[in-house]
Amino acid sequence: MTVTRRGFLRTTAGSVAALVLSFYVPERARAAPDPETLHPMPNAFVRIGADESVTVQLTRVEMGQGNWTGLAMLIAEELDCDWSKVRPEHAPAAPVYAHPLLNIQMTGGSSGMKYEFDRYRKVGATAREMLVRAAANRWNVSPAACSTENGVVLHGEDRLTYGELAADAMELTPAEEVALKEPRDWKLIGTNVRRLDTPEKITGKAQFGMDVSFPGLRTAVVLRPPAFGSRLVRFDAAAALRVPGVEKVVPTANGVAVVAAHFWAAKLGRDALHVEWTQPDGGGVDTDELLADFRAMAKTRGTTAVEVGNVDAGVAAAETRFEAEYEVPYLAHAPMEPLNCTVRIEGDRCEIWTGTQLQTLDQNAAANLLGTAPDKVVLHTPFLGGGFGRRGVFTSTFVSEAVLVAKAAGVPVKVVWTREDDIRGGYYRPAFVHRVQVGVGGRGVPVAWDHVLVGQSIFTGTPLEAAVVRNGIDATSVEGVAGSPYLEGVPARRVSLHSPTTAIPVQPWRSVGHSHTAFAMESAIDELAHAAGRDPLEYRLELLEDHPRHANALKLAAEKAGWGTAPPQGRARGLAVHESFGTVVAEVAEVSIEKGRIRVHSVTCAVDCGTVVNPLAVEAQVQGSVAFGLSAALHGKLTLIDGKVQESNFHDYEILRMFEMPSVAVHVVPSNAEMGGIGEPAVPPVAPAVANAVFALTEQRLRSLPLRIA
Structure with a gap:
């Protein structure tokens, strides 16, 4: 044509x-x-x-x-x-x-x-x-x-x-x-x-996916496997079909959907189902055992991502040696609006309403399931009630599931996930273990750096694998370490990666790999500064001498936070700086300990994102990122036993409460740098800034998230 x-x-x-x-x-x-x-x-x-x-x-x-x-x-x-x-x-x-x-x-x-x-x-x-x-x-x-x-x-x-x-x-x-x-x-x-x-x-005029409604639309909820690795054997729908409002019960790819006139009937129908599942292989994933395996792997060299000089000899010959392990857990995305997808099928045409971050992949997946062409699939995107990566599923699972339910039911259907469905059966930020060994020279400056990371790849097995995974290295697993400005001046340096596979599904979480690499790098740098008896700001500025964007952001954040002056009684400050998505963000956290818990009073941020389109949007995104990052730093953790996620809702998978929200000051660094992103870069520095402040206050070095005082 x-x-x-x-x-x-x-x-x-x-x-x-x-x-x-x-x-x-x-x-x-x-x-x-x-x-x-x-x-x-x-x-x-x-x-x-x-x-x-x-x-x-x-x-x-x-x-x-x-x-x-x-x-x-x-x-x-x-x-x-x-x-x-x-x-x-x-x-x-x-x-x-x-x-x-x-x-x-x-x-x-x-x-x-x-x-x-x-x-x-x-x-x-x-x-x-x-x-x-x-x-x-x-x-x-x-x-x-x-x-x-x-x-x-x-x-x-x-x-x-x-x-x-x-x-x-x-x-x-x-x-x-x-x-x-x-x-x-x-x-x-x-x-x-x-x-x-x-x-x-x-x-309330704004329309989200959950608001979609039209004559003839039915609501469905799906009973999914209780443990990762379980499979559906058989089900008995008799009791579910006796629930008033329940109209149909249909199997999905690995579950059972209850279709009803409204949500509550569908939920009660699902509760009444009798279902038999297989046991997961090996009894299912246990996160305590998994992290122990990760720690063991971290003691061995993985697939090389970066190697310059003779690292082993450099560490052995150094004046002093520093060694530490840092850990982060699996995390749920937990957007305010749980997942939902509405599907109407008419002949070879399909109409979908859903909050998605990946329209092309979802449209193609629906077309493949229905044996039709993508141009026969109309995908409407309403407002998304939060995403943080959760609505960007590379395998289009939640959209594909809704298409299969609508096809099997023969009626338009809105598949609704409850909060419990998503936290216990969703996709997660992978857990990671970092093992850092540093040979330290004069003035505490690193002369050799060996960094091993262990954690699942989020792109392996997805349509974007070829673009992101090269020579066995998922670039997002090592981002923030492999290209760290702190390592550029280290004569001998090596970054290697183990990417174990598990039954736990993972995908990008706000700031992706930077969400854990910044914690490891900025914690290690802070430890090196204190071990050398040097001011953490001055120490960083020396290492970042050839990186003016990082240095300028650090200086501005420190100045605005009052670094070098005495904080209020019972408080201390910690700082961190990290670049992600082309944007450099430095943060200074001021903390205290109240009744054995960490209280963050303020976070001062300096942002170099290049050209700023809307300063109000920059401020809002940084403030939101701090809240999001603090939720993970202070509370976020998923626990699996026998392949089952133990947490279920916000009562046991906690997020930051209003009374915990610190004051957040946002300062934009004047910059001629190429434009960077702003939706995620303020997340990575939060956890290390808080951890470093806790050390300054208590001399307790917290190396795992969420942060807990001994």
Whole structure:
């Protein structure tokens, strides 16, 4: 099929009197689904209506991180439109919305702004140029003689609104190249802009996956294996079918679904099921035994990720030797809105409503299960009630399960997970053990560093394995260690990895590998500083002499936190700095001990994320990351016995409570660095900053999470 840009725009515009602008990418356009089967304008990034509305299609989903506002700001800046007329909406699942690097439509890796910054601005600039040209044609003047302001094209006393020009502009061929504004001319980017999704969420108008409802829709809950490694043998549905409201009981790939008129009937029906399961092989995973095995593995060299110099000789010949082990447990994502997926199947077509971070993979999985083409699967993305990686399942399990239930039941079905379902049968941040051996020279500076990591790979066996796992190394397992700036100047250094397989399913958790590597690295560096009798800030600055972004962030956070001055009585401070997703974050935590428990009073953060689109969004994400990171640092831990997760809900899988929330000060480091992410980078430094503060206060070195005072 040959597609011209003009023809493409005409086709996607349909009969709407509006300017619809998109990118034409030949490789993806040829694979794009038929617009009529998916969405009136599936490939448009911006639509300007005759009513002056500016509708922005979002390639990245909104799950609390601010894409709803930030991406719209990029187009609005270059379009020079009336911000009050901007209306974002989630884009449908279509190849044109693929991540520029991964070539799938997805949200994750704190990559939204970084990879859409130029693309979205170009859309806005291209639309503005077409509107100006349309106005110039009407007035019979040169486009260069026209200007724009707040959604209006101006020429002397003449003025035409974008809505008045939209239909004419649609008839024009987009310019091949457009000039983007210089940063000095930005009016919106870099300013504090209130979030566009806040009013809808305050009033309850915002629609989440759990809110989906239409005539004929049924609710289903699934009884899944009680232990990882168990399989369904048989079930008796008689008692469940006697529960009022229960209509059907159907098997899934490895469970039993109860379909009912409403949730409570489905839950009671599930409680009444009689099910037989196999026992997991070997009796099932026990986390105490598993971590003991990990510790044993950590005493041996793994697959080499980095090796420079003779590490063994360097450690042996050093003036002194430091050795320590750091441990982190399995963690649940626990988003506020539990998983859910609504599916309606009609013939060879399927319609899905779900909060997903991986539209392409989920759309393809549904098509494969139904034996149809992806363009026959319409995937609607509502607001996501939190994600943190949980809604980015590479194997599309929760979407596939819902498709199978709807297919077997023969009716539209919303599959709902309870909190207990997710915590006991979900996917987790893997547990890790780090063993660090350091040969220390003069002034306590490391001269040899041997670092062994043990933990499950999150990408092995997934569709993204080839892109992430190389030569037996899952890059996300060692990120933050293999490329640590602290190690660059160490003459002899080695990082190796063991990636054991278990029955426990794992996947990315907010900040991915950095969530554990920062704890190990920043704890070890702090230990080395104290062993040398040196100030932890001064010691770090010496090691980071060739890394000004890290050094500047540390200096700013320390200055703002009052480092070097006496903290209030009974308190102490600790610091940490870490780079992830292209962003450097330094944090200083001030803590005390109250009734034997760690109390974090304040966290001072300095952030270097390059260009800042919306400072309010940066502040909010850092504050949220601190809360998220503290939940893990102070409370988070999953325990498995005989393959069964013992925790079930927030009473025993605790998250940070309101009274525990510290004050969080966020300071942006002025930077010309390439834009980095902001949704995750403030999570990794939290735990080590707190642990280091506890040591400064109590001289107890806490090397495992969650942090507990002896």
